[in-house]
Amino acid sequence: MELHRRIVLAGGALFLSGLGLPRRARAADLPALRIGTLENGTVNWEIQTIRGKGLDQARGFSLQPLILAGTPATQVAMQGGEVDTIVSDWLWVAQQRARGEDFTFLPYSTAVGGLIVPKDSPVRSIGDLKGKKIGIAGGPIDKSWLILRAWSRQVLGADLADLTEQVFGAPPLIMNAAETGQVDAAINLWHLQALMQARGMREIASVAQAAQELGLDARTPLLGYVLRDRWIAANPTLARGLAQASRAAKTTLVQDDAAWQPLRRYMDAANDAEFQALRAGWRAGVPADAPVNADNAQKLFATMAALGGDALTGGLTTLPKGLFWWPEQAG
Known part of the structure; x- marks a missing residue:
């Protein structure tokens, strides 16, 4: 044992x-x-x-x-x-x-999360993220990040990975970075995103909606x-x-x-x-x-x-x- x-x-x-x-x-x-x-x-x-x-x-x-x-x-x-x-x-x-x-x-x-930004951010859609910094919980192969990248290719004709700077880290660190303005947007675990939204942040892109628009079954x-x-x-x-x-x-x-x-x-x-x-x-x-x-x-x-x-x-x-x-x- x-x-x-x-x-x-x-x-x-x-x-x-x-x-x-x-x-x-x-x-x-x-x-x-x-x-x-x-x-x-x-x-x-x-x-x-x-x-x-x-x-x-x-x-x-x-x-x-x-x-x-x-x-x-x-x-x-x-x-x-x-x-x-x-x-x-x-x-x-x-x-x-x-x-x-x-x-x-x-x-x-x-349960999946999405892409969220501070309440007073000028960012309204993923197209507004060009040149900005995204904090991503986990790493480059985070599943939510991959789906959002695929979706951005469809709706923007460009990959979010090429349009933005990414910062990868543990979920609590990404949460802190987003709440303190160290990043312009964040992708996090669903429950931490729920807390972040309850504290005033807002979602600009849902992973479930992105999956659906890609022709995928978001209920999987x-x-x-x-x-x-x-x-x-x-x-x-x-x-x-x-x-x-x-x-x-x-x-x-x-x-x-x-x-x-x-x-x-x-x-x-x-x-x-x-x-x-x-x-x-x-x-x-x-x-x-x-x-x-x-x-x-x-x-x-x-x-x-x-x-x-x-x-x-x-x-x-x-x-x-x-x-x-x-x-x-x-x-």
Whole structure:
């Protein structure tokens, strides 16, 4: 268990508080489903809802979160068998599957951000960004950035990468750079963008709208639960249970404002406006209760790959078969 000790934050393996001894007693009699997650990740909102409302136990399992120190740590834990599932993007899952891993993808979220500017900025459209500086969370192969670049080629006849100066950095740094005027515009994770907009910044281009205008299906989920084919085959009831509990949590969080109150302490919202912006952004990212359309995903992949190259795709030209899983396939 050396891997476990190395990647788990001290004292964090059972971070979901307020769930008392009765739950633990019941959970001891149920098979565990281990999920690797980040301490401040938005996935925790769904995990907390599943556990807090007993949606896992009602389906015959106990969801047990393991807090890890970063996205790479969740992926290492998944590869090493320390957890049964994590949430990641299907590009990573596709690369792993192409290398021989039997990973597959269950839809979790369609949430994406956009291009935002300060409230008083003279920039009204992407055409106004010529010669200006854009802060981009992640790196040159950030998926939102690639889609916006492809869109700019269509609407402007020029690539935003050629028209602007880019500054790449960690999401909190990009957030700070945008709010302090160090960059003229920013692309960030959806939840940080929601906070930035709640604080007065405005969106001039939506990634979802850009994708739609490129002829892509903006409803294609980019994030999902990662599972193993052989784990699903050995645990079909657990696999279906996870999918059902996830959908039940989503339905609750879409329909019931009160269900968000226990989550507020995990949401880093300084006021009601930020809380409401985060809630609205999460709800907007709930995917359809349906399998991923593999053809639509391939079109999206090809669009991003044309600009991201091997650094994005890992050398893949097409998405591998079996990449997307849906509970009906569990038999």
